[in-house]
Amino acid sequence: MQIPKCVKQHSFELDPEVLEELEIISDRYNSVKNYIYSRYSGIKSLLLIQNARKNIRDIWTKDNFAEQWKLPARYWKMALEEAVANIKTEWSNIKLKTKRAVYQNENLTEDERYFILYVLKADKLLYAILNRESFDEPKKLMELEIREKYIFNLICRYIRKYKGDVPYTKSRTFSLDADMYNYKTEDGVLYINIMGLKRGNRLKVKLRDHNIHKGNVKIVLRDNSLEVHKLKYVKQKKATNKEKVVGIDKGYRTLINTSEGNQYGEKLNEMLSEETERLNKINKERNKFYALYRRYKEQGKTKKAEDILQNNLGKKKYNKKKKQHDNKVKSYINCELNKFIDKEKPSEIVMEDLTFVSWKNIFPKHIKRKLSRWIKGYIHERLNYKADLIGAMTTIVNPAYTSKVCSGCGKFGNREGDLFKCECGEYHADINAAINIKKRKFDSEIGLYTPYKQVEKILEKRIKEVV
Ligand SMILES: [Zn+2]
Structure with missing residues (x-):
């Protein structure tokens, strides 16, 4: 089996003009994506995005709608495709969560459960129910006995619940297909030439290695350099242990605990609490400055108010610190997961769905919202990835009562x-x-x-x- 792996290529410091143009491209590219998100991620667009080429792309071309982005066609088409793919992924996540909730809902009859699961697989029906439109029921469903109004409302409620906010991106990235860039070597140094805003003009960027990538790549802008990201497929290793099933549990304080009796990531909770405390302190400070800012404004001291806005309420430093911390957490998680894999060499990892675990005991509510969502997803994704690399299977099981019964005798403890x-x-x-x-x-x-x-x-x- 082949496993995707992200290979990063770094550039030298960019010329200011090149950086400026790349930043403009990235801004406009994101505008296209954000437009697509705001316009097409709702329930009204569920069917339309299935054929985005015909329903969006061709129309944008035909009536010159796309001209407003002031981007070469290849760029806005790429951005459009990327945004649509993300919306589709979001929809499949929503459906998966709804499916789980349906299985757990004990108020439903077998018929009703079957009905909802069927609808989740048939977008036309789902669309009609969500948008309160009439539809022809397939024969299979007509035989079922369901509380129609209740079930339709339930479906709407579930979808609303699992549908997050409209996505919005501010990232300094954009993608290129094979025709939008090329490599060239001059005096032993490798350059990548990236499609610019003007026809036929390419932006020349000096690279630190000699890897020549093919196909789609992603450009990620850093402070004054860039990275070329390429998804490579590497061969999966054969599992070392013929059969070693390891169960893992997301602990109260630690990253993971294993059925072999080991713990990994014992510092994770500490790291997250420290950050929480730091953020609380900063927010208190910021509130004080806000009060001061408002008072100056009321008193007509515009200059003083502006100074506070500039010096004490800026987001730049705040965001930078936050990013630093996130990266620290990420590298810690990776390092501890590697330890787990290296030490226990599982052929199969059994776990509950980490993205669905409630971490209610670990953090206060307002912090949980901020921290846990990306961390849970991140752990889940990295663990699956690392398991794939050594050819280990991951199996999701039902976690009900696993922390309440005794593993020795089976009684409740x-x-x-x-x-x-x-x-x-x-x-x-x-x-x-x-x-x-x-x-x-x-x-x-x-x-x-x-x-x-x-x-x-x-x-x-x-x-x-x-x-
Ligand atoms: Zn016991």
Whole structure:
């Protein structure tokens, strides 16, 4: 199997004029993307984006609508495609989340569950329901007994719930297809020539290595240099261990705990709390300055007010610090995941869906919103990636009650701090959960979508049977 890997190529410092033009391209490129996001990510556009070439691209070309972007056609077409692809990905995530919620919803009958899952796969029906339009029901669905109004509303509610804000990008990046750039070597130095704004004009950028990439690449602008990002496909290694199934659990304090009894990323929580504290402090300070700024304004001291806006309320330093911290967290996560993979060499990693875990115990609400969303996604993505690289499988299991039952005897126990206490003994609480997660893989009664309450019943029945 082949695995995608991002290869980065760095440039030397850019000429100011070249940098300026690249920044203009990137700004306009993002304007196209943001326009597409704001216009086509809603429920009204669900069907339209399935054929964006005909429904958007061709029309933009025909009525000269695209001229407003002041970009060569290749650029705006690239931006359009990228934005549409992102909207489609968002839709499949929303559907996946809805599907999970449907499986967990115990108020639904079998027929109703089937109906909703069917609709999630048929965009035309989904579109009609979301937009309150009438539609012809396929024969298969007509035989079902469902509470129609209730179910239609439920579908709308789920989609609304899982649909995030309209995406918006400010990133200094844009993509190029193979015809929008070329490489050239002069006196042993490699240059990349990037399509500029004017017809036939290419922007020449001196590179630090000699790798010549082909096909689509992404340009990422840094302070005064750039990076060329290329998705390469590398060959997957054969798993070293023939069969080694490892269960993992996202711990209370640590990044992950394994069924082998090991913990990784014990400093993660500390790192995140420190940042939270720092942000709180900064926000307090900023609020003080805001008050001062408003007072000066009221008093007509415009100059003083402007100074505060410039010197104390600027976002640049704030954003830079935040980025530094995010990068620190990312590299820590990567490093700890590598340790896990190197040490345990799993052939299969069993876990719950990390992007769906609630981290409610770890952070206060307002912080959780800010931090956890990207971190959860990031851990999930990196773990899958690293597992792929060593040829290990990842399996998602149902996490219901895995932190509440004893991995030794199967009875319900209690958590006290880091300890899990059961009649039969005491265990490390997170390791106990990791072992239970591993067991779920082999559990023939509890499937990924078995509802929470049913899991409880199954577990109770087992305890009785043993006694
Ligand atoms: Zn026990």
